[in-house]
Amino acid sequence: QQQQQQQPPVERTLDLDAAIPGCEVVYPWRDGSPADAEAVEFLWRESARRAGLDISDAPLLCAVKPHMPPAARRALAEMVFERMDCPAFFTARDVTLEAFAVGKTTGLVVDFGSSTVIAPVVDGWCEIPISRRLPLPHGARDLDERMLHTLSRLRHPPAPPAAATSPPHRIVAPRLCLPRHPSQPPPDTSRLHPSLLHYHRLELARDARDSSCRVVDTPLRESVARVASMPSSTYELPDGTQLQLGVERSRVPEVLFEGAGACPVPEDVPQQQQQQQ
Numbered sequence: 001q002q003q004q005q006q007q008p009p010v011e012r013t014l015d016l017d018a019a020i021p022g023c024e025v026v027y028p029w030r031d032g033s034p035a036d037a038e039a040v041e042f043l044w045r046e047s048a049r050r051a052g053l054d055i056s057d058a059p060l061l062c063a064v065k066p067h068m069p070p071a072a073r074r075a076l077a078e079m080v081f082e083r084m085d086c087p088a089f090f091t092a093r094d095v096t097l098e099a100f101a102v103g104k105t106t107g108l109v110v111d112f113g114s115s116t117v118i119a120p121v122v123d124g125w126c127e128i129p130i131s132r133r134l135p136l137p138h139g140a141r142d143l144d145e146r147m148l149h150t151l152s153r154l155r156h157p158p159a160p161p162a163a164a165t166s167p168p169h170r171i172v173a174p175r176l177c178l179p180r181h182p183s184q185p186p187p188d189t190s191r192l193h194p195s196l197l198h199y200h201r202l203e204l205a206r207d208a209r210d211s212s213c214r215v216v217d218t219p220l221r222e223s224v225a226r227v228a229s230m231p232s233s234t235y236e237l238p239d240g241t242q243l244q245l246g247v248e249r250s251r252v253p254e255v256l257f258e259g260a261g262a263c264p265v266p267e268d269v270p271q272q273q274q275q276q277q
Contacts, residue, residue, distance in 0.1 A: 012042045016199060019176055021191035025199040032065030033072040037079055045084070059088035066093050066119050066128050093126040095119040116256050134256070141202060147213070147252050148172065148205035151235075154243045174200035175238045208235050213249045220254045 016025065028039035048055040060080060064073065073091050080089040095109040099121040106124075111117040116134035120127045152172050176197070179186050189197060212233045216223055224247065232246040 010038075012039070014043070014046055016196070019187065019189070019192060020196070022193055023196050024193045025195040033068050034076060037075065040076075041079055041083060056085040057087070059090070060086045062089070062091045063094040063097050064091045066095055066117060066126050066131050067133060093119075095131075096121050096124060096126050100124070112256055140206075143209055143213075143252055143255055144202040144205040146255060147209045148201055150245075150248045150252060151205060151208060151237070151243060154245070154248070155237065155241060172201055172204065172237065173239055174204045176200045178238050204238065208245075209252060211235065212245050213253050215253045215256075216250045219257070220250055 013020070013023070016023075026036055026039050028034060028036050028043055034040045044060075045055060062076060064076075068091075076091065077089055080086045095111055095117065098109050098111065099105065099107050104121075106122050107120075109117070109119050109121055111119070117131065118133070119131035155172055174197070176192075177186060177189050177200075212235050216227055220227065227250050228247045230246075232244045233249055234242050235245055236242050
């Protein structure tokens with residue numbers, strides 16, 4: 001009989017700032033539902049440990065999205081009771097809790113986060129059949145991906161197809177890939193998992209999005225000329241490169257209203273309009 005080789009146990013950590021060779025970044029939740037039960041369990045246990053709580057000795061309240069299927073809620077309950085020994089567990093719609101947080105039991109909740117959800121709450125009950133959501137499979141990460149593409153395009157303008165040698169997101173180097181001192185050589189990132197490098201690039205894009213992007217008061221399709229005439233914003237990459245963000249500042253958050261596949265403004269907006277002060 002052939003002996004089956006046992007896989008080594010997976011070591012999990014929440015410390016993603018360290019350059020750990022071979023560390024793969026996984027996302028426990030996808031589209032408002034648990035995608036990796038073991039990762040969710042580790043996340044909850046580690047969060048409780050850092051807060052000084054014994055998760056097996058306290059009730060657990062979990063805020064879930066209105067569109068989470070019943071099967072996913074049952075899987076969460078099974079994990080909490082059978083693997084985490086939690087004495088009590090309750091799932092509540094996050095839109096309902098958001099209404100309660102401002103002292104309301106009835107209202108219209110517009111939630112921007114893992115997806116754009118518009119849900120009416122009536123007497124503390126979420127009316128799921130008439131709720132609407134804009135599908136963003138990875139939530140705000142969809143905005144980060146678009147911002148990363150924008151930074152890459154501004155950092156290195158697109159070359160002809162025959163001259164392109166690497167994907168655009170490879171060009172933007174996060175702090176993890178840069179030397180800590182100008183006199184030091186750049187660190188060796190060949191042993192780092194691609195998902196870890198991409199995570200840090202997305203974190204860089206998130207910082208650029210939070211510090212530079214803005215939402216216009218009218219649909220971007222109808223206000224391209226006005227937005228392009230606004231003063232540009234300067235964002236500095238970790239390597240010291242300064243990028244001028246013009247209409248891109250408003251194009252990225254427009255995904256929240258148009259959807260992840262929308263392109264409300266053409267990419268070839270004249271540069272002289274974007275840089276007009």
